[in-house]
Amino acid sequence: MGDLSIKVGKNVVMGENVTIESNVMIGDNVVIGNYVVIKKNTIIGNNVKIGDLVVLGKEPASNKKMARKPNTKLPPLEIKDGVTIGCNTVIYYGVVLHEDVLVGDISSIREDVVVGESSIIGRNVMVEPATTIGRKVTIQTGCYITANMIIEDEVFIGPCCSSANDKYMGMGNFQHKGPIIKREAKIGNNATLLPGITIGEKAIVGAGAVITRDVAPNKIVVGNPGRPLG
Amino acid sequence: MGDLSIKVGKNVVMGENVTIESNVMIGDNVVIGNYVVIKKNTIIGNNVKIGDLVVLGKEPASNKKMARKPNTKLPPLEIKDGVTIGCNTVIYYGVVLHEDVLVGDISSIREDVVVGESSIIGRNVMVEPATTIGRKVTIQTGCYITANMIIEDEVFIGPCCSSANDKYMGMGNFQHKGPIIKREAKIGNNATLLPGITIGEKAIVGAGAVITRDVAPNKIVVGNPGRPLG
């Protein structure tokens, strides 16, 4: 922290053993927990709260088998004013968390993801790369948000929902396409969304449903495979 | 740790870099891992084992969107004699873990939760607030236990089960009510329990079942939606 390239605002409260890499910017009135790692170039706004045992600005990794190499040319992690991040959470570079976003404990957000203002990412939520999450979205505890997915404003996703983007399951050479969830749609707990489907505006997906086709706006679908209710 | 308000018993083994806030009490023969954060007022009994990278006594957070503000008037976290806690786990204040409870790695228990004697909370289990878990309960790895849920003694919940408490999925102003699981009931892996249902004594829920209605005692239900077997 003696690094001149690190800028720290006023009234910042640091926990014990905070590791800050070069070129990090921290705003005013920020609270940072204990045993936190802030990787290079990370930008933290004002009034941000970060829990204990958190990693911010991680670079993606890969091995020989992995078909999709991670994008290493992304901007740094940017955490806007008033964001709160829980404990034991890992957020990659190339992520933007807009004002007042809440990210729970034991969660992780991969690179190239935007989360809109006042959205909630619950505990133990995993978000994959290149996904866009709107404003005032609720993603409850234990959800899996696949890559290349679009979640519009005010969507509600119940606990433990799962989504997929790879119709051919690792056979490669096909374009990955995650689900699109339109404004104000609601997804029940432990629902399963298949690649490329669209859930229409204000549609409702029942708990435990397996959604294999598009759902029209305002419709309710339940079951496996998902069918209109009634 | 020079704080006079911290009381530490005999034969306590501390890892490297343990952060202990004010007014914490630690019993005899306690083993605490490395990079552990113990928040203010936490009470730890005798013969307790705590893994590495753990947060104990966390205060809940919220943002502007969140309808239910967390209860900030709860008692401290109390960990009774003989409890074992895994690594990278986060436990909130207002939790009581009774004697001989085991909590696995990478789990989290929110505020206002009681876990009865000798129960097992597996790895990567998330427990929401205001839930009661009985004695000799097994909650296996990856389960999601919603808020306002009652789990009676000797219940067995297989891996990755999910439960919900909000029939109207975030529309607000409705009372949240989690499932009730009665004594000795058994829930198969990846089952989905809807809000407010009751699983009767010694009933069995099949793996992957979606339970939308009450299950009578001793009955076996399977499928989506769950129906009596045979």
Add this chain to the structure above:
Amino acid sequence: MGDLSIKVGKNVVMGENVTIESNVMIGDNVVIGNYVVIKKNTIIGNNVKIGDLVVLGKEPASNKKMARKPNTKLPPLEIKDGVTIGCNTVIYYGVVLHEDVLVGDISSIREDVVVGESSIIGRNVMVEPATTIGRKVTIQTGCYITANMIIEDEVFIGPCCSSANDKYMGMGNFQHKGPIIKREAKIGNNATLLPGITIGEKAIVGAGAVITRDVAPNKIVVGNPGRPLG
């Protein structure tokens, strides 16, 4: 780290606050993150990368209720050349990670597990004891891999899949037997596999399917309970 029984190779980059217990061996060109705990006897090869806030070589725990006591006579954790491990991950002793394996963030692998060359264990994956994972296997984010399971080479398991090994759900005295997934089989996201079933070579399990019986090679099964497609 002044312990003479610790051997560290050339060009090793250590983060801040790395806790290394006795008799640990670390190869050349290894990168270790911050706030990492390496338990006694752990063996780390060359060109290994370890993230922040990781625990390596953990001993299993148990309580009075637990029927299956953990095996305490296993060899140490062995991490072969070129392995990459994410942040906030917990790996037990008695595990072998072969060359070029990638383990994601917030994952955990219990004791007595072998992972073959170039396999990928995603983020937030939990692997139970006594399971064998072949070469070039992909286990995507959020999967639960039960104990006593066999996953052959080049299997693909989509996100959030769940498996079980205990037909009698905690009643004890029965042999636990996890699923067997044969070469090149593919499992869709959030599928549920029951104890003891076999998924044949190149078979495909649909997303959200609940598999209660064996699946023949090259077959496609979907639904709850899983049935052949078409």
